[in-house]
Amino acid sequence: MPPPLLSCLLLLLLATARPWPVAAAESPTRPAAKPRALPLRARQVPAGALPRPPSKLRFHHNVSLTVSLAVGTPPQNVTMVLDTGSELSWLLCRHQRRNASAPTTTATSFRPSASRTFAAVPCGSPQCSSRDLPSPPSCDAASRRCRVSMTYADGSTSDGALATDVFAVGDAPPLRSAFGCMSEAYDSSPDGVATAGLLGMNRGTLSFVSQASTRRFSYCISDRDDAGVLLLGHSDIPFLPLNYTPLYQPTLPLPYFDRVAYSVQLLGIRVGGKPLPIPASVLAPDHTGAGQTMVDSGTQFTFLLGDAYSALKAEFSRQTKPFLPALDDPDFVFQEAFDTCFRVPAGRPPPTARLPAVSLLFKGAEMTVAGDRLLYKVPGERRGGGDGVWCLTFGNADMVPLTAYVIGHHHQMNLWVEYDLERGRVGLAPVKCDVASERLGLML
Template identity: 60%
Template structure:
């Protein structure tokens, strides 16, 4: 029997971690024997959805699936209880970053896996990949965004690409779409999900916004991590039985209403 629950977007991430939703034998989903679970993280002004078991949601558009990455032997830097998938490339606007697929693959120690993690706020990329993305995003936005020229400013100690945006601006300028290209699926990051307004930081009549991708080297973690900020308004299904993860764009507030969970 399906089970439903909901919370706001930030609490969704915390709840998922506290409930033990990973692939370990002691996790909540493993102990309960659920073949799959799904969630949808909404923006900060709404509530999200967590659905345990098979999702009976005929109104949901077909999901794009990517296989879970399995390894048979323990490796020192590979987290085997995480939901790992294979990132194969990144596209900014219409340009695919000129990087070999090998830079996205785990090495012989397990370093470099790609994890879908609702408990991490932003998305972290391994150094060479982050540098390439940062350079291309700067190039494509140089006419519409003003870089915060403060080399010592780094939000949360890891986010080093920040901008000044006028406090009187009600919307951000048009920004290039960033697509995370997985094996068989893509996740598109656009608009306000690309920049995060840093609370309490102003420069004259400007607010400070930071790029929502960061360098995992600064995090001290040798992995790619897809955080909850980039999962907002995405239906994410963890199909444990069939060893795959599905993604699909959806308005989480509307999904919650259609599931009969209120407004």
């Protein structure tokens, strides 16, 4: 993930109130396992402790789902970020401290020596030859064990052993899964919520989704602290009229196309109901694969490539000019990607009710961002008279730089999002998460 972004983002923490079945994939001849609903609540967590593949954005903090799991034998409880944009799961493994000045490992880290079922992956294993990862595994010549390396938010790296152990949620049957047993992580915030690792949920062979044979999962991210829900398993829900858009996969391998991401086809953008004059070729991947559109729970805001971003900036600014003064500071770019910014008088909220909604149009579905999800207050930034600075929550991918459109978590609030790997599609439906959570509780 390239340059730092955002100083404080929400992290959604998952309680293990009910079990998650992670057995074999369902077949047409066998009844599907009953889906499990898990509650979500919002917490602040620094992402300095989270390794990030180079293909993902580097943030000070990050918005993602997290799940509480039991790993190893006897089970150790750990909290892991649920990331649909990453493949390899990893855990911060607790080892002997090398010196007294080294930071202590968090209480939520994993202790491999305490697990009877922990096993290092040997170099000759097929798991060690995976080419889906941004940085392929390597072989340690001395131990003949497989090694993995991850990139941190500040550009540093951490490496560790590729290993396997048993994973379980609640009282569901445990599943043996491969993961990176990382030696150290960075967390500069003394009051941040500790996370022991990351649960990779993309379509790669080493992702938890693939290893657990989970063919469908969905979530609703609430704008309230405690009303979100994650549903794991098949979920035909009659009160959610989902509109589906197919996952996009080019017929030939392309160098810059992430084939294991959840990629969809972006067909157009509307601002306040007005279609932007963006050629279809600008919204589609080019001959190299650059320009794909990814749905990523590990990124907060949405990023558009340069031409599309310029069209959005011009039209949004034009429609808001009568009531929302532009910042008019060409040198100001918030966190190196947000330069559509405005001044709001001190002590007043921005006029969110008057802001034109931004709709992303896909084949068969659309996503609308409206109201207070459109603007983000820049912390500590003031202008003459104490005016606050607020920026549009769509970033310029070219400034990052990033070669893809990325649909972030913040813009998925109060939207049911379903990942259906069985049928190769993503489903979307606007819904109040507290209502959906309540109705799901009656159904399951």
